[in-house]
Amino acid sequence: MSEHKGISEPSISGTTIDIKSRGTVTIDAAHCKGCDLCIPACPPGVLAMSTEVNHMGYRFPQLSPGCTGCGACLYVCPDFVFEVYRYEQPVITAVPKESVAIR
Numbered sequence: 001m002s003e004h005k006g007i008s009e010p011s012i013s014g015t016t017i018d019i020k021s022r023g024t025v026t027i028d029a030a031h032c033k034g035c036d037l038c039i040p041a042c043p044p045g046v047l048a049m050s051t052e053v054n055h056m057g058y059r060f061p062q063l064s065p066g067c068t069g070c071g072a073c074l075y076v077c078p079d080f081v082f083e084v085y086r087y088e089q090p091v092i093t094a095v096p097k098e099s100v101a102i103r
């Protein structure tokens with residue numbers, strides 16, 4: 001399989017790619033200080049900083065499909081912004097091919 005960061009076992013059909021998520025996170029954007037530490041810490045690369053800012057003027061992370069529930073973001077964040085959950089069964093999300101960054 002080619003290296004698709006942010007995609008675990010993708011299934012490609014037509015104009016979409018099925019991305020499997022084994023977990024998810026909640027993001028308390030109001031408490032984010034915009035330090036960016038969580039972005040490179042996420043192994044599948046499914047976090048990206050927002051373009052909008054919170055009430056303190058900081059950008060904050062947003063989640064794309066493909067989270068594994070690994071908890072790396074929770075451990076690295078100094079402001080306790082994340083809660084991490086693991087699904088009992090993986091969740092499949094179909095996303096447009098052109099929206100998937102291949103790194």
Ligand code: SF4
Binds near residue numbers: 070074
């Ligand atoms: S739990 Fe892991 S995979 Fe999911 S967003 Fe956090 S670092 Fe990324």
Ligand code: SF4
Binds near residue numbers: 031034037060061080
């Ligand atoms: S590590 Fe925490 S404080 Fe830093 S950008 Fe990510 S969510 Fe915000």
